[in-house]
Amino acid sequence: MQEPDPPVSAPQTLAPRALYQEVAERLRQQIFARRLEPGSWIDEMKLAAEYGISRTPLREALKVLAVEGLVTMKVRRGAYVTEMSGTDVRQVYHLLALLESDAAAAVAAGADAAGRAELRRLHERLVAQAQRRDEYFATNEQFHMRLLEIAGNRWATQIVADLRKVMKLNRHHSLFKQGRLAESLAEHGALMQAIEAHDAAAAARVMQAHFDNGLSAAA
Numbered sequence: 001m002q003e004p005d006p007p008v009s010a011p012q013t014l015a016p017r018a019l020y021q022e023v024a025e026r027l028r029q030q031i032f033a034r035r036l037e038p039g040s041w042i043d044e045m046k047l048a049a050e051y052g053i054s055r056t057p058l059r060e061a062l063k064v065l066a067v068e069g070l071v072t073m074k075v076r077r078g079a080y081v082t083e084m085s086g087t088d089v090r091q092v093y094h095l096l097a098l099l100e101s102d103a104a105a106a107v108a109a110g111a112d113a114a115g116r117a118e119l120r121r122l123h124e125r126l127v128a129q130a131q132r133r134d135e136y137f138a139t140n141e142q143f144h145m146r147l148l149e150i151a152g153n154r155w156a157t158q159i160v161a162d163l164r165k166v167m168k169l170n171r172h173h174s175l176f177k178q179g180r181l182a183e184s185l186a187e188h189g190a191l192m193q194a195i196e197a198h199d200a201a202a203a204a205r206v207m208q209a210h211f212d213n214g215l216s217a218a219a
Contacts, residue, residue, distance in 0.1 A: 020060035023051060027061055031070055031081055031169070038169045039083035042071065069166045084170045089218055092163050097211035099160050100144060101204040103151035108195045108203035115150040116196060122146060123192050130185055143188070170218060177217040187213065 027047075030036045042062065048055045062079045065071040072082045107115065122143040129135040141164060148157040187210040194202035
């Protein structure tokens with residue numbers, strides 16, 4: 001006799017996003033917008049009152065940001081927005097150059113036509129936004145992250161995403177330097193040429209130079 005099918009369990013409703021995650025995102029955006037400056041002390045009582053929450057989800061949110069490197073927890077002193085030292089900046093640029101050069105080579109060697117076309121569209125948007133710095137910044141980051149995704153190494157993508165969050169703490173963003181944005185755009189153009197020529201070695205070299213020049217401008 002055939003065994004009856006086991007009862008089908010009712011679908012489970014996904015829990016809404018935890019409050020501490022919402023708080024973490026709000027804090028993250030305040031840090032990126034410089035409403036919470038690098039090196040500044042985070043007043044938990046003031047923020048809890050401002051957000052209309054208890055200090056428990058706020059503290060959980062601060063732990064999330066500490067793992068990301070955006071917040072530094074100091075014993076008996078509380079939480080501070082992380083301040084990037086010159087050594088921090090050099091180390092982060094070094095890692096970004098390694099990971100993104102590798103990704104650029106992988107994309108040049110193996111990306112399909114759709115992937116290359118998507119990067120070309122993002123590059124064309126960068127060209128159009130050359131006089132609108134905030135928009136250029138956003139598209140520039142989108143270009144770099146999409147290149148990582150097309151390369152297909154999810155671990156590299158995750159690491160770069162975290163490193164790029166930390167780089168937003170740098171007071172001396174490389175694109176702030178006079179003339180650097182135009183140089184960056186030219187480097188992107190050279191990168192696209194290497195990718196469309198399927199020249200992996202050239203793509204890696206251009207990306208490495210892109211970060212070397214960015215570091216010099218950020219110093």
